[in-house]
Structures are given as C-alpha cells and as structure tokens.
Amino acid sequence: MNLPRAGARLQILLGHLGQPSAPAIVAQPVSGLASPASFHPEQFQYTLDNNVLSLEQRKFYEENGFLVIKNLVSDDDIQRFRAEFERICREEVKPPGIVIMRDVALAKQDYMLSDRIVSKIQDFQEDEELFRYCLLPEILKYVECFTGPNIMALHGMLINKPPDVGKKTSRHPLHQDLHYFPFRPSNLIVCAWTAMEHIDRNNGCLVVLPGTHKGTLKPHAYPKWEGGVNKMYHGIQDYDPNSPRVHLVMEKGDTVFFHPLLIHGSGRNRTQGFRKAISCHFGSSDCQFIDVSGTSQENIAKEVVEMAEKKYGFQGVMDFKDTWMFRSRLVKGERINI
Ligand SMILES: CCCCCCCCCCCCCCCCCC(=O)SCCNC(=O)CCNC(=O)[C@H](O)C(C)(C)COP(=O)(O)OP(=O)(O)OC[C@H]1O[C@@H](n2cnc3c(N)ncnc32)[C@H](O)[C@@H]1OP(=O)(O)O
Numbered sequence: 001m002n003l004p005r006a007g008a009r010l011q012i013l014l015g016h017l018g019q020p021s022a023p024a025i026v027a028q029p030v031s032g033l034a035s036p037a038s039f040h041p042e043q044f045q046y047t048l049d050n051n052v053l054s055l056e057q058r059k060f061y062e063e064n065g066f067l068v069i070k071n072l073v074s075d076d077d078i079q080r081f082r083a084e085f086e087r088i089c090r091e092e093v094k095p096p097g098i099v100i101m102r103d104v105a106l107a108k109q110d111y112m113l114s115d116r117i118v119s120k121i122q123d124f125q126e127d128e129e130l131f132r133y134c135l136l137p138e139i140l141k142y143v144e145c146f147t148g149p150n151i152m153a154l155h156g157m158l159i160n161k162p163p164d165v166g167k168k169t170s171r172h173p174l175h176q177d178l179h180y181f182p183f184r185p186s187n188l189i190v191c192a193w194t195a196m197e198h199i200d201r202n203n204g205c206l207v208v209l210p211g212t213h214k215g216t217l218k219p220h221a222y223p224k225w226e227g228g229v230n231k232m233y234h235g236i237q238d239y240d241p242n243s244p245r246v247h248l249v250m251e252k253g254d255t256v257f258f259h260p261l262l263i264h265g266s267g268r269n270r271t272q273g274f275r276k277a278i279s280c281h282f283g284s285s286d287c288q289f290i291d292v293s294g295t296s297q298e299n300i301a302k303e304v305v306e307m308a309e310k311k312y313g314f315q316g317v318m319d320f321k322d323t324w325m326f327r328s329r330l331v332k333g334e335r336i337n338i
Pocket residue numbers: 099100101102103104107108122155177180229230231232233234304307308311323
C-alpha cells in the first residue's frame with residue numbers, strides 16, 4: 001500500500017532537486033508528479049495516493065488548493081485548547097519558546113496580559129496541552145494525504161482575532177504561507193486550521209483565492225494600510241482584485257487543510273468577541289531546506305532572524321533555517337532532512 005505513495009514522494013523530491021538553483025525553486029512550483037504506479041487515471045500533483053480522501057475530495061484539493069472537513073475536532077479538545085490558551089495569557093504557564101503577540105492597535109496600551117489583549121500565540125511546540133492539537137490522529141490522518149508518512153509539525157498558532165477597534169488592524173492581508181518557509185517542495189507542506197467556534201464574515205473568517213496554489217510564490221511586503229499593520233503581516237501587493245474570493249464559513253471543530261501557496265487572508269472582526277482558531281503547518285521530513293538569499297523571501301528571513309536574535313539574546317549566529325530547525329517537532333514516522 002505504501003509503494004505508490006513512496007514512489008510519488010521520490011518523484012517529487014527528484015523533481016525538486018533537479019531544479020538548477022534555489023531561486024528557480026522558489027519561482028517554480030514542482031511539476032510532473034504523477035506516480036507511474038498511480039491507480040488513478042488522472043495525474044495528481046498536490047495529493048498523494050491514499051485511502052482517506054474520496055476521489056471527489058482529492059480532485060477538489062487538486063483544483064482549489066484547500067479542503068474543508070466538517071466537525072473533525074471534538075468540543076472537548078477545543079475546550080482544552082481554550083483553557084490552556086487562557087492559562088498562557090494569564091501567565092500561569094510559560095512554555096519555553098512561545099511567542100505572544102498583541103494586535104498592533106493595542107500594543108501601546110498598558111493592560112495586563114490577558115485573553116482580551118493577545119491576538120495570537122505562536123510556537124507552542126513545548127506546551128504539551130496545545131501541542132496535542134498537532135498530534136490528534138484525526139488531523140494527522142488527513143495531513144498524511146499531503147505530506148506522506150514522515151511528518152514534522154513546523155509551526156503552531158492559536159489565533160485570537162480581536163474585535164476591531166475601528167482601524168481595521170484585525171485584518172490579515174492576503175498572503176501565501178510559503179513566504180515564511182525556507183523548505184521545499186511546497187506540495188509536501190500543508191496547513192491544518194480548525195475553527196474553535198462559529199466563524200463567518202462578521203468575526204473575520206478565512207478568505208481564500210481558489211486555485212492560486214497552482215501559481216508561484218509572489219513577492220510580499222507590508223500593505224500600506226492607514227490604521228497600522230501587525231508585525232510580520234506581509235501581504236501580496238499585486239494580486240488581481242477581481243479574482244474570485246471565497247469566504248470560508250466554518251463551525252466549531254471544522255478544519256480546513258490548505259496548500260502553502262494558496263493565497264488567503266482574513267477580514268476584520270466586527271463583533272465584540274475574540275474569534276478563535278488553532279492551526280499547525282505540517283511538512284514531510286523529506287523536505288529540504290533552501291537558501292532564500294536573493295529571493296523575494298529575503299525580507300521576511302531578515303525580520304525573523306532579527307526577532308529570534310532579540311528573543312534569545314545572541315547575534316549573528318543564526319540564520320533563517322536555524323530558526324525553523326529548532327522549532328519543528330516530529331509527530332509521525334522518522335525525522336529525515338528537516
Ligand atoms: C526563533 C523564534 C522565532 C520566532 C519567529 C516568529 C515568526 C515566524 C512567523 C512564521 C509564521 C509562519 C506561519 C505562516 C504565516 C503566518 C503569518 C503570520 O502570522 S506572521 C507572524 C505574525 N507576527 C509575529 O509573529 C510577530 C512576532 N512577534 C513579535 O515580533 C513581537 O511579538 C512584537 C514585536 C510584535 C511584540 O514584541 P513584545 O516584546 O511582545 O512587545 P513590546 O511590548 O516590547 O513591544 C515592542 C515594540 O513592538 C511594538 N508592537 C507590539 N505589538 C506589535 C504588533 N502586533 N505589530 C507591530 N508592532 C508591535 C510595540 O508597540 C513596541 O514598539 P516600540 O515601542 O518599540 O516602537
């Protein structure tokens with residue numbers, strides 16, 4: 001059963017390694033991934049052979065770059081993530097490595113840290129309670145359809161989108177997550193994003209541009225928004241404003257899996273509640289680090305390295321790869337390259 005899958009993975013890697021140089025890899029999605037041993041008449045490029053996705057689901061992801069699975073995570077688990085998030089905000093637990101972020105509109109206010117101030121926590125890999133999300137068998141079962149059997153959790157986030165104070169800073173500009181990642185191939189990376197409550201356009205749901213995962217990585221920069229922009233919230237400058245946007249209305253527990261080249265963002269939160277979602281990026285441990293020097297990713301690499309140096313108090317010894325190397329954790333199979 002693993003043979004077609006392994007064959008497909010090998011081809012993906014060979015395709016990737018066959019590219020002439022790192023910048024070219026950045027600019028080109030990997031192609032020609034059809035497994036010779038594939039039992040399907042179609043050529044699948046963005047999913048691996050598996051017996052989890054229906055043919056219809058698989059075709060949907062191939063075409064659109066995302067797939068919503070209804071009611072995947074239990075209410076009990078979501079309640080536990082919520083409780084742990086509140087403990088972290090109250091500083092009752094301080095997991096090593098965690099990054100706590102406030103909305104830029106609230107950053108200068110001298111409130112005590114609380115779940116009404118924090119807009120996002122990142123890098124919860126050392127928090128066993130939140131990291132349970134990245135180990136849930138129901139999540140990994142789907143993740144494996146994209147990454148194959150050797151799975152790294154690359155980056156966890158719990159997003160607590162605050163009520164917008166009127167400056168539209170609660171928005172997340174349209175972006176591709178691959179901009180943040182120095183590893184390839186992109187087709188072996190997937191994000192799982194789970195709604196922790198009902199999420200629609202009122203509280204700022206995810207917005208996706210279907211099919212954009214078939215394109216290339218675009219240059220990202222800070223959007224020129226008058227009300228302010230959150231640190232590291234880079235956006236795509238030159239996207240087509242007429243390209244169709246789909247607003248993903250989701251119920252508590254619903255989970256969307258999406259490709260790291262899919263253009264997405266989220267709208268302003270017009271409610272008084274803090275809109276919560278938990279997510280993790282996963283990648284195959286067969287992925288390889290790339291050097292982003294000379295590519296459009298140089299701007300984010302510089303910011304991330306500066307931030308890591310500030311946080312850990314050393315200078316000039318870390319590069320972009322290192323910041324990722326020590327944050328990622330194996331969740332299934334074997335650790336190979338990353
Ligand atoms: C090895 C570890 C490396 C960690 C790397 C983390 C990031 C990697 C990103 C990977 C993401 C990959 C996933 C894919 C896509 C994600 C997209 C994102 O979410 S992108 C990622 C999302 N973004 C991030 O993760 C950003 C990472 N976080 C940070 O850099 C910090 O938390 C911080 C700088 C925002 C606040 O530092 P903190 O020590 O808590 O706060 P202070 O009170 O001391 O304030 C210091 C200064 O910062 C100002 N300020 C405060 N808040 C904001 C704000 N929201 N906006 C702007 N500015 C803000 C504040 O006013 C003050 O200014 P001044 O008085 O000096 O003028």
